[in-house]
Amino acid sequence: MAEPRLIEISPVTRVEGHGKVTIHLNADNQVDEARLHIVEFRGFERFIRGRLLWEVPVIVQRLCGICPVSHHLAAAKAMDVICGVDALPPTAEKMRRLMHYGQVMQSHVLHFFHLAAPDLLFGFGAPAEKRNIFEVIKENPELGRRAIAMRKFGQDIIEATAGKKIHGTGAIPGGINRNLPIETRDRFLAVIDDMQVWAQDALALARGYTLEHDHLVAEFGSFPSNYMSIVREADGALDLYHGTMRALNSDGGTIFDKLDYTRYHEKLVEDVRSWSYMKFPFIKELGPEAGWYRVGPLARMNTASFIDTPLANAALDDLKAVTAGAPNNSTLANHWARMIEVLHCVEKIRDLLHDPDLQGTDLRATGVRREEGIGVIEAPRGNLIHHYKVDENDMVTYCNLIVSTTHNNEGMNRAVKDVAVKHLSGQERITEGMLNHIEVAIRAYDPCLSCATHALGQMPLQVEIFDAAGTLIDSRQQTSGQG
Amino acid sequence: MSLLLIGYGNAGRGDDGLGPAFAERMSNAGLNGCRIDIDYQLTVEHALQVAEAQTVVFVDAMIGGDTPYRFTQVQADTTADLASHSLQPEAVLTLADMLYGKTPDAYVLGIAGDSFGEVAEGLSATAHHNLGLAETFFFDWLATSHRHGNVSVSHA
Numbered sequence: 001m002a003e004p005r006l007i008e009i010s011p012v013t014r015v016e017g018h019g020k021v022t023i024h025l026n027a028d029n030q031v032d033e034a035r036l037h038i039v040e041f042r043g044f045e046r047f048i049r050g051r052l053l054w055e056v057p058v059i060v061q062r063l064c065g066i067c068p069v070s071h072h073l074a075a076a077k078a079m080d081v082i083c084g085v086d087a088l089p090p091t092a093e094k095m096r097r098l099m100h101y102g103q104v105m106q107s108h109v110l111h112f113f114h115l116a117a118p119d120l121l122f123g124f125g126a127p128a129e130k131r132n133i134f135e136v137i138k139e140n141p142e143l144g145r146r147a148i149a150m151r152k153f154g155q156d157i158i159e160a161t162a163g164k165k166i167h168g169t170g171a172i173p174g175g176i177n178r179n180l181p182i183e184t185r186d187r188f189l190a191v192i193d194d195m196q197v198w199a200q201d202a203l204a205l206a207r208g209y210t211l212e213h214d215h216l217v218a219e220f221g222s223f224p225s226n227y228m229s230i231v232r233e234a235d236g237a238l239d240l241y242h243g244t245m246r247a248l249n250s251d252g253g254t255i256f257d258k259l260d261y262t263r264y265h266e267k268l269v270e271d272v273r274s275w276s277y278m279k280f281p282f283i284k285e286l287g288p289e290a291g292w293y294r295v296g297p298l299a300r301m302n303t304a305s306f307i308d309t310p311l312a313n314a315a316l317d318d319l320k321a322v323t324a325g326a327p328n329n330s331t332l333a334n335h336w337a338r339m340i341e342v343l344h345c346v347e348k349i350r351d352l353l354h355d356p357d358l359q360g361t362d363l364r365a366t367g368v369r370r371e372e373g374i375g376v377i378e379a380p381r382g383n384l385i386h387h388y389k390v391d392e393n394d395m396v397t398y399c400n401l402i403v404s405t406t407h408n409n410e411g412m413n414r415a416v417k418d419v420a421v422k423h424l425s426g427q428e429r430i431t432e433g434m435l436n437h438i439e440v441a442i443r444a445y446d447p448c449l450s451c452a453t454h455a456l457g458q459m460p461l462q463v464e465i466f467d468a469a470g471t472l473i474d475s476r477q478q479t480s481g482q483g
Numbered sequence: 484m485s486l487l488l489i490g491y492g493n494a495g496r497g498d499d500g501l502g503p504a505f506a507e508r509m510s511n512a513g514l515n516g517c518r519i520d521i522d523y524q525l526t527v528e529h530a531l532q533v534a535e536a537q538t539v540v541f542v543d544a545m546i547g548g549d550t551p552y553r554f555t556q557v558q559a560d561t562t563a564d565l566a567s568h569s570l571q572p573e574a575v576l577t578l579a580d581m582l583y584g585k586t587p588d589a590y591v592l593g594i595a596g597d598s599f600g601e602v603a604e605g606l607s608a609t610a611h612h613n614l615g616l617a618e619t620f621f622f623d624w625l626a627t628s629h630r631h632g633n634v635s636v637s638h639a
Contacts, residue, residue, distance in 0.1 A: 144578070
């Protein structure tokens with residue numbers, strides 16, 4: 001039996017919510033197993049059942065403080081179907097799209113500058129006191145100011161379209177409850193050029209990092225997988241708001257395509273494992289071993305045939321050139337993909353702001369009531385599915401949600417194992433810097449661990465290391481409140 | 484702007500909604516000269532608002548507190564936890580200082596709750612009680628603090 005060792009361990013930082021990594025070492029100090037455990041708050045479905053369909057798009061925003069707009073829009077899309085609406089008035093769809101692009105932009109910007117930049121700029125193994133946003137700002141304060149200005153721009157778009165910063169009410173079953181006043185439009189147009197330049201600069205930063213560290217990117221948490229997202233039905237273009245489902249294998253071969261997302265349950269199955277609260281979805285026809293898949297920014301770059309905005313499409317071509325058009329399997333390439341999407345969102349926002357439909361007054365459609373509705377969007381972190389059934393009294397009787405982080409569960413676990421084996425196995429002394437490599441792999445997926453409870457004194461994150469006998473030899477947690 | 488009050492938390496997580504509940508009460512109280520903001524959590528863009536204020540009060544729920552509420556002064560701290568999209572008050576203050584050269588006086592009002600984690604709306608009886616005590620304290624603090632002479636309560 002291996003002698004227990006004192007190991008310096010850092011927590012899983014800069015991810016959302018409650019997470020724990022366990023690393024099992026064998027007698028030769030080789031990593032036998034490494035797993036990401038997510039302490040998922042259960043009870044979402046119970047919370048929603050019994051609610052009136054009209055209030056669901058608002059209430060679901062309380063599920064998560066990180067991406068409430070994603071839940072707002074996915075629920076609204078599902079309730080459109082229940083209200084018998086298959087096509088929204090142009091003003092309604094474009095206002096929702098504007099809201100969504102604002103959200104994706106601000107989420108990606110925050111992740112890249114605030115959470116990922118310290119690792120990318122200073123190195124994964126740099127001293128912990130160096131790897132934080134304050135050190136980034138010390139070296140480049142303009143970068144910090146730009147990040148905040150871009151984040152605020154996205155938040156202001158959300159407020160203008162959803163009505164409020166939190167618990168927005170903009171999207172309603174069958175439409176939207178407001179249009180965009182001219183003066184608000186002009187306020188956004190006044191700064192859109194800055195946003196585009198800054199998005200291009202951020203893209204250059206992410207691209208440059210990836211290409212300059214090609215050997216690291218190629219081996220770090222890199223492995224083949226299937227990829228899944230919605231894409232535009234007509235031509236397979238990237239579409240973050242609406243489309244049909246497409247899944248490709250690691251060679252780019254089609255597993256399924258043009259799948260109406262209301263049939264998602266015919267293709268996707270959620271596996272359960274004894275050691276995790278979070279389910280492991282897989283593609284039914286391939287089985288759990290071969291059918292797991294990844295979602296998110298890089299998955300979308302892999303599944304999309306092209307991007308319908310010129311600057312982002314050129315950037316996509318650039319990314320695809322690295323792998324000669326084949327799917328990119330590098331976990332770290334998510335950062336590059338994320339910045340391509342920021343540029344795409346800025347281009348889309350500019351186009352929408354010039355569209356007079358945003359000042360239209362036909363805001364809502366009606367139809368013949370249905371009992372069941374499914375809404376799917378591409379949230380910042382990946383595919384998001386909301387599925388509801390409603391009774392004759394408009395009360396929700398069934399609710400099923402598959403969130404992006406659940407889709408990516410297997411992929412994140414494989415990334416953790418890959419990095420742990422490569423960077424921890426056989427090491428006499430495991431340092432904080434080594435363990436940060438594992439956290440970098442997790443952070444590349446920007447997981448939202450479904451929790452916005454952050455009250456003072458809570459301790460959300462933990463890393464545990466076990467020896468060959470299964471004895472816990474080190475554990476460390478962090479406090480989120482008083483640090 | 485002289486005083487900024489930010490109440491933050493998730494009202495869908497039981498007593499985690501104490502911060503927003505307090506901010507809503509202050510909003511209804513009609514504090515003249517005080518800007519009130521409600522959010523799920525503190526994030527980087529709050530540094531912009533903080534930089535425009537002379538005094539900032541961060542209001543959050545508190546787990547495991549041995550008093551109904553706790554009011555403490557906080558300062559910028561470059562070692563503050565940066566583990567999430569969500570920031571601590573010290574980190575927001577640091578960003579305001581580093582990016583905009585502003586260092587307002589800042590306080591955290593933590594209000595104790597006892598029901599967290601479950602997806603549920605509404606505050607527990609304990610949280611309701613503590614919310615009232617914190618409100619009384621805060622009005623007293625406003626009334627006695629010379630620093631906030633330009634903040635008045637229209638009706639409490």
